[in-house]
Amino acid sequence: MQKSITINSTDVINNKLMVEANVSIKGLIPGEQMLADSDHFSFIYLLEKANEYTYLVLPEAIWPALKEVIKQNLPVIITFNEDQLELTNFKEELEYLISNIKGNGNYGEEMVEKVETLFISDL
Template sequence: MRKMIEFKEAKFENGVLHLHTEQNELIKGIKPAGQIIADSDKFAFVYLAENEEEYVYLYLDEPIWGQLKKALDEKCPVIAKSEEESFELDGFHEELDYLVSNIEGNGNYGDEMVKKVETAFID
């Protein structure tokens, strides 16, 4: 079964974007894989992390896209954290920038996803 971690809260602290999750057990022992994909059915970006056995999907849902845009624009580090663990999302800026530019005007992601991404990320 696919392991998914959702981040419902994103806060800037001292120039760093902290993505908070309460899924403490799932975040233990995972490392960044440095790749972001889109889940156009759930209107989310998905950062790939991994443990020793499998990928772990870090869901960056639409409600936090405003903070992701700010982190992208300002080149702020992005940290995934729980109460006990944290790690930086390596390659975040390059991956998200590439994916946003690929989604822009691209109906393959679905009209609604394109519209949401363009509204949130394209100036």
């Protein structure tokens, strides 16, 4: 079974977007890749640990914070208790994924509409 961490809260602190995990992030390293889960209207950032992937699930509810990452060029940091990990290449991967989703029916009409409405409308 694929491991996953769903992010439900974010906060901008010292010009960084902090995303809070609900489980330990020890040993995880950034995979520097992002996917779309159009069935659940989420973006997925890949994290790696010992040849296994952990999906960092970024649901639609936090997309406004992700838009700020793009607009303000904010680094993204995942935290759990005292542990922190910068999600390298996050902004670039997010922008690339959004550009692929724009107008692409393969992601499903509703996913395309949600992404275009929030991210494309004024970027």
